[in-house]
Amino acid sequence: MSVRRKNRSAQLKVKSRTENLSEIRDFVSGNARTADIPEATVENIILAVDEACTNIIKHAYNLSPEGEIIIKIEYDEEKFMVTIIDYGKSFEPDRVPLPDLQKYYREHRVGGLGMYLMKSLMDDVEYISVPGEYNQVLLSKNIRSG
């Protein structure tokens, strides 16, 4: 029996504004549903991408609204991959510790939760940062069924 391959890709470019988060989620959601991924997995991917873009808006661009965020989606029958590129301040993921929620609560620290969620919701999270040029985060999820 031959399996029909389904390799697809799509790209969205938006400004670094929180008001664009809903457009980003819709873009991910539309593509993930086309890829025929289980609903719960779709929801997890949407949230992980939201968290990555929120971090870019808040930290890489420090809430400046004119930064550029590029979201690329690629998938085949095994993997759904989202690459997110920005041209803001470089990011050192190793310097962000996994959160101790009790400690965060005492210290009113709420950042860092997004990073933890991304790592929990996706199978792989990889950062590449070229200071002064670009930052890239690659989120991937295995979607092979059966």
Place this chain on the structure above:
Amino acid sequence: MAEFSTSVRENGDISIINLKGFLDAHTAPTLESNFTQLINDSKFKIVVNFENLAYISSAGLGVFMAYIESIRDNKGDIKLTNMSDKVFNIFDLLGFPLLYEIYKNEEEAIKKFSGS
């Protein structure tokens, strides 16, 4: 643009915030202003009803962390109710059930405030 709205009701000395729509980094300030207003009015017994909340990201979760301490310092609490499985799973992933009381419905949360 993400749709999000809140409404606040009073039930005796308890304030109930209803959430509706998508709670993310863009819409979180709406909920923050609800908490700020309640604290300014010395209303520290707060129930948040999630029944119509479709989505929450960590920016939304952060709102609860930002206010809980000052509310508990004033002998109040934020109790959460009517969460969908989807939203509960995100709270659970971050260990929130250890820090917040989560109830099936408003009545249970209100009873807890009444001490019965």
